[in-house]
Structure formats: C-alpha cells, structure tokens
Amino acid sequence: MKQPSAAEFIALVAMLISLVALSIDSMLPALPAIAAEFSLSDLNDQQYIITSLFLGLSLGQLIYGPLSDAYGRKYPIYAGIGIFVIGSVLCLLTPSYELLLAGRFLQGLGASSARIVTLAIVRDRFEGAAMARIMSFVMAVFIFIPALAPLLGQSILFFGDWHLIFAFILIYGLVAVTWFGVRLEESLPAQHRRPLSLKSLGQGIVFIFKQPVSMAAIVVAGLMFGGFVAYLSTAQQILGDLYQTGDAFALYFALLALGIGLASIVNARIVSRLGVLRVCLLGLVLQCGLSLAMVLVSVLLFDQLPPLWLFMLYCFPLFFCLGLQFGNLNALAMQPLGNIAGLGASVSGAVSTMIAIPLGAFVGQLYNGTPTPLITGFLVFGIVGLLFLLALKNRGDIN
Numbered sequence: 087m088k089q090p091s092a093a094e095f096i097a098l099v100a101m102l103i104s105l106v107a108l109s110i111d112s113m114l115p116a117l118p119a120i121a122a123e124f125s126l127s128d129l130n131d132q133q134y135i136i137t138s139l140f141l142g143l144s145l146g147q148l149i150y151g152p153l154s155d156a157y158g159r160k161y162p163i164y165a166g167i168g169i170f171v172i173g174s175v176l177c178l179l180t181p182s183y184e185l186l187l188a189g190r191f192l193q194g195l196g197a198s199s200a201r202i203v204t205l206a207i208v209r210d211r212f213e214g215a216a217m218a219r220i221m222s223f224v225m226a227v228f229i230f231i232p233a234l235a236p237l238l239g240q241s242i243l244f245f246g247d248w249h250l251i252f253a254f255i256l257i258y259g260l261v262a263v264t265w266f267g268v269r270l271e272e273s274l275p276a277q278h279r280r281p282l283s284l285k286s287l288g289q290g291i292v293f294i295f296k297q298p299v300s301m302a303a304i305v306v307a308g309l310m311f312g313g314f315v316a317y318l319s320t321a322q323q324i325l326g327d328l329y330q331t332g333d334a335f336a337l338y339f340a341l342l343a344l345g346i347g348l349a350s351i352v353n354a355r356i357v358s359r360l361g362v363l364r365v366c367l368l369g370l371v372l373q374c375g376l377s378l379a380m381v382l383v384s385v386l387l388f389d390q391l392p393p394l395w396l397f398m399l400y401c402f403p404l405f406f407c408l409g410l411q412f413g414n415l416n417a418l419a420m421q422p423l424g425n426i427a428g429l430g431a432s433v434s435g436a437v438s439t440m441i442a443i444p445l446g447a448f449v450g451q452l453y454n455g456t457p458t459p460l461i462t463g464f465l466v467f468g469i470v471g472l473l474f475l476l477a478l479k480n481r482g483d484i485n
Contacts, residue, residue: 090269098269099208101262102163102200104231105170109193109255110139110318111235111343115335116248117322123248124183131183133319133450137443138187140315142173142194143201144439150199151206151432156282158274159207160267166199167263174256178249193255200262202432210273233343237336290429302478303418304434306366306471308441310411313464315446320453320460328455329394338398345402349409362414362421363479369410370472376404377465381458390456397457404464 090098113135121132146166153162173192180186242250280286294300326335357365380400384392392400419434449463 089271094269095211098262098265099204100231102204102266105197105200105259105262106143106194107231108235108238108258109197110136111232111339112239112242112251112255113248114236114318114322114339115240115243115326116251118326119243119248120183120186124186126183129323130451130453132322133447133453134187135190136319137315137447137450138190139194140439140443140446142191142196143198144194144436144443146195146198147202147439148432148436150202151429152282152287154203154206154274155280155429158272158276158279159203159210160270160272163199163203163263163266166196166203167259168196170196170199170259171256172196174252174259178252178256197259198435202435205431207270207273233340233347236339240333240336287429291433294430294433297422298478298481299422300419300430300434302474303415304438305441306370306474307412307415307419307434308438309445309467309471310408310415311438311442312445312449313460313467314408315442316449316460316463319446319450323453324397324457324460328391328457329397331394342398342401342405345405346409346412349406350413352406353410353413357414362417363475366411366414366418367472367475367479369407369414370468370475373404373407373411373468374465374472376400376407377461377468380461381465384456384458384461390458392457400461 117132117135118129120135121129126132150162150166153165170193173189173194173196176189176192177186178189180189238254239251242254321339322335325331325338331338353365360368377400380392380396383396384390388396416434420430445463445467449459452459452463
C-alpha cells in the first residue's frame with residue numbers, strides 16, 4: 087500500500103485527535119434544548135453532559151497508551167472508536183437523561199484512544215525536527231476545531247434538533263476510523279512491542295509518582311484544566327443565557343478559543359529563549375493578576391455582573407495564558423520520564439483530567455447567574471498552581 091503524503095497524514099491525525107474536541111464543543115449550543123427535553127429541574131445539571139465525557143476521557147487515557155505499546159497502534163484505536171460508536175448510538179436513541187450521560191461517558195472512554203494513540207503513531211513515524219514540524223502542522227489544524235465546533239453545532243440545529251449533532255459526531259468518527267484503517271499501516275512492528283504486565287505497569291506508575299517535577303506539573307495541569315472544564319460546562323449559561331448572545335454564541339465562543347491558538351504560536355517563538363518553566367510561571371502570574379482585577383471590578387463596580395464586553399476582554403487574555411501553560415506543563419511532566427514516555431503520557435493525561443473533573447464540576451455547580459464563580463475559580467486555581475511551581479523552583483527541582 088502506498089504511504090499517505092505528509093499532507094494526508096497530517097489531516098488524518100488532526101481528524102482523529104479532534105474527535106474529543108468536536109464531541110465536547112459541538113454540543114454546547116444544544117445544552118438548553120437537552121435540559122428542556124428531559125425537564126431538568128436544576129439547569130446546572132446540564133453541565134454533566136460535558137463532565138461525564140471528561141470522566142470517560144480520563145479513564146481511557148490511562149488504558150490505551152499501554153495497550154498500544156503491547157498490541158500495536160491500530161487495534162486499540164479500532165476498539166476505542168467501537169466504544170465511541172456505541173456511546174454515540176446510546177446518546178442518539180436515549181429515552182432518559184441518565185442513559186444520555188452513560189453514552190457521553192462511553193464517548194469519552196472511546197475517543198481517548200484517538201487522542202493518545204495517534205500521538206504515539208507520530209512518534210513511531212518521525213523523530214527530532216521532522217516530528218516537531220509534523221506536530222506543529224497537526225496542532226495548527228487542531229486549534230480551529232474547538233473554535234469552529236460550536237458554530238457547526240449551531241448550524242446543525244437550524245436543520246433539526248440536538249439528535250442530529252450526535253448523528254454527525256457518529257458519522258465523523260466512522261469516517262475517521264475508516265480512513266485510518268485504509269490508509270495507515272501498523273507503525274509499531276511486533277519486535278518493538280513491550281509485553282503488558284501488571285508488574286511493569288505498577289513499577290512505571292510508582293516511578294512517575296516519585297518524580298516531584300512530573301507530579302507538580304501534572305497537578306498544576308489538572309488545576310488549569312479544571313478551570314477550563316468549568317468554563318466549558320458554563321459557557322452556554324454565561325454567554326448564551328446570561329448575556330443573551332443567542333445564535334451568536336458560537337461566534338463569541340470561537341473568538342475566545344482563538345486566544346489559546348494564538349498562545350501556541352507565540353509560545354513556539356518564546357519558549358526556547360525563556361525556558362518552559364518561565365513561560366509557565368509567566369502564564370500563571372498573568373492569570374492570577376487578570377482574575378484578581380476582574381473579581382474586584384465585578385464586585386465593586388458591577389454587582390458581580392460585568393458587561394459582556396468586559397467579560398470578553400478578560401477571557402481572551404486569560405485563555406491566552408492557559409494556552410501558554412497547557413503544552414509546557416505537559417513537557418515538564420514528561421521531562422524526567424525517559425524511556426517510559428508512553429506510559430507517562432497516559433498517566434499524565436489521566437491524572438490531570440481526574441483532578442480537573444471534580445474541580446471543574448464544583449466550580450460549575452456554583453454558577454449563580456453571574457460569571458463571578460468562574461472568575462474566582464480561575465483565580466484560586468492560578469494561585470495554587472503558582473505556589474506549586476514556585477515551591478519546586480525554590481527547592482531546586484526545576485531550573
């Protein structure tokens with residue numbers, strides 16, 4: 087079979103990785119309709135449509151990395167997308183809200199295979215500068231998915247109800263896995279696979295948990311991701327309902343998502359000069375300063391309800407700060423892990439997501455008709471994260 091061109095490979099990898107973001111963000115415009123159909127007494131309960139997927143994602147990330155090292159890259163993705171399809175069908179046909187949440191959990195559990203294993207495929211095929219170039223192109227494509235997904239979901243709602251969004255996500259997943267199966271050969275030969283054993287996994291996990299740099303970076307990443315989960319869970323309530331953006335919700339959401347994309351471009355230019363730790367600290371300091379100022383202004387001048395233009399003026403640089411941190415914190419976490427990088431990526435992703443889910447859900451449930459709980463959450467998470475990294479820096483664990 088003729089190998090795909092670089093452009094086709096980049097497009098395929100980006101499509102697989104973006105399955106998670108599409109499954110989350112395209113649903114945001116439909117949350118009020120779902121809440122109405124299932125007669126949710128507390129509108130904050132609609133947030134579980136987002137957090138239940140993240141729960142599945144956190145568990146799946148821990149599973150597929152070791153499986154792909156033992157059995158090759160293709161079979162775990164086939165299994166994961168199969169679980170994703172089952173979850174999507176359950177969401178599409180569900181008669182109850184509880185089964186909808188179960189389907190969302192299965193979607194996250196399955197889609198995490200694409201998120202983890204495709205990165206391993208890139209590592210198998212490329213290394214050094216070539217890998218960096220490929221990943222930069224993949225990330226450039228990937229950046230636009232969170233920005234465009236709510237607009238896509240909103241457009242689908244013009245032709246039908248929220249079930250159509252799940253139908254689209256299902257078709258997207260099937261197209262992606264079919265393309266993957268037809269055009270990509272197995273990238274991990276049998277002789278390079280590592281036997282799967284509980285002993286080796288346990289030893290690797292213990293080693294990771296004994297690395298102060300890795301654990302600090304994982305915890306801080308979990309804190310930052312927790313704030314972002316809270317935002318995703320409440321975005322429709324804040325931007326759509328509170329500020330009454332209506333059909334323009336997706337455009338406001340897209341504008342803020344581009345702040346993270348801009349940060350990835352800037353980070354590529356400054357991280358080699360400043361270093362990973364300094365960029366993380368810079369992002370945290372700015373996040374804390376912005377959030378503290380916004381809390382004070384909101385409480386003292388606007389009775390906790392700042393105008394939309396001010397909220398957007400706060401969120402765009404805030405998300406820029408988050409964009410500076412996400413990739414660099416992952417790099418810090420992986421730095422001491424050497425030849426267990428595959429397991430390290432799974433553990434890092436799973437643990438940080440497990441930290442983020444309860445924190446993000448807690449902040450989301452505090453929503454009181456103002457953006458103040460969300461802003462305060464970003465402030466508190468930023469302060470705690472800053473203290474973690476400064477403590478390690480002062481101990482000399484990170485330079």
